[in-house]
Amino acid sequence: MIRLASTAKAALAAALLTAFAFVLIGPLANLALWSVAERWYTPYKLPVTYGTRYWEQVFRPTGDAMASLGTSVWIAVLTVIVALALSIPAGYALARLKLPVRALFMVMFLLPQAFPSVAIYINVARVFYQIGINGTVFAVVLVHAAHGLVYSVWIAAAAFAAVDKDLELAARNIGASPMRTFVTVTLPLAAPGIIASGIFVFLESLDEFTGTFFVGVPQVTTLPLLLYNAAMGGNYQVASITALILLVPSVLFMLFIERFLRADVLAKVGA
């Protein structure tokens, strides 16, 4: 009797887990199927002909997708440079220096993420239009950097706070200048956390749709915009392949984030 009950329980657990896996993997599997479906129409439950025709079309060196990928990566790299240039000094100040109204400054960096962003972006686009930079890579980089700043500043502050102060003091004691101490001791020790924040900002920029939709159009076409245009145009194959390209860095990051962001740094984020 007890064995029967435990078998039933195990069967129920297995059934629930299968249903969960179906809900989780199903949408991704459908995406993958569309990317290799050359023809797929009702009433067929699976693609009628499979093939890599659309992959060849997307990866053709002269194709839209390669140009969009290039634009996306270029924007993401510039965004990381801008965000880190702003957040390394800001993070150091927040972690190590006496700062009046420190909590208020921390919240300031969070605000762009804590507000519904569409209403902000339409006005950013209006201002950019007036000063004539709408539709430029520069404008998109600025928007992405402002959006990503909360991650880079908060994580940089946590990374600097996790550096052992005694090591800095030791360097100062043997005669290193404050600047030299920062460059040769503090910065290298905080580097893993700062690199993690850079990866975060890179991904945020790569995936960003709403800001680019208002500020970048019509000249700047990033991968998310290409995906949107292809999907709305009814080209499911190109949309699915673009989506798969965007998936790769996201999933890799999910699998490896714990390597980059150590627990002692993570515990100090936002503190």
Added chain:
Amino acid sequence: MSQRQLALILIAPGLLLVAALFLYPLGFSLVSAFTRPDGSLTLEWFAKAFELYSGDIVFTVIIVLASCLLTALAAIAIAGTLTLGENRWVVGTLKALYRWPLFIPFIVAAQCMRTFLAKNGLMNNTFVSLGLMDPLSATSFLDWRGIIATFVWKQTPFVALLLAGALASIDRATLEAGRNLGASRLRVLVELALPQVMPTLLVALVLSFVTMLSVLSVPMMVSGSQPTMLTVDMAFRINAYGDYATANALGVITYLISAGAAILYLKRGMSKEAAP
């Protein structure tokens, strides 16, 4: 130069960017929502927003609330199983699976669901193949149900991750004591574990709430028809009519909705601090 001055100089460039690209446009949206072109104060844009989009305002609030509720339930089930599960195989499989959508962009999630939930998508096809559904009764879920499904699919891993982290750090002894006294695992989860991690759950849900209010791609791609969410209406007012005043009035309404969520959260935090 004092340390304070140095600190302010170091932080200033970052703050300037936030001021220029967030505070200034925020002020701009407020001014635009409450004034006529000649600069006089008015509420007529709000009247117009309510007249045209009151249905969408209600629709947006219901979608976001329902998504948050379902996300919370799913996240509690996942985090609870991860913490209190006794079958190592189940816990291991769940742990390996549940985080997959965590960093998947909303626009990719939207494209996945557009194909998965369609009338002839993989979901209906699987049900038909398994004999669970009659082919003729297959319907498309690409409406409000699709939006909720996409939001829950995308946000559950985030809430579950934070919740599982919080559950892992509470005192195991209380939970073991409850189990030893004969309480079921469900009861231990609901009565002993969850009250201790409520603050974490609420923070995660408030963040998810604001995120869902900001997403443009999911309502545009998953459900094309009316009614739709306020983000789509704002984009439409701008792109079709260049009507910034009404779009900004709708924007102020979305600020108020998200402020409502934040106030509910803060109020709870304060009443808790006031309690002995």
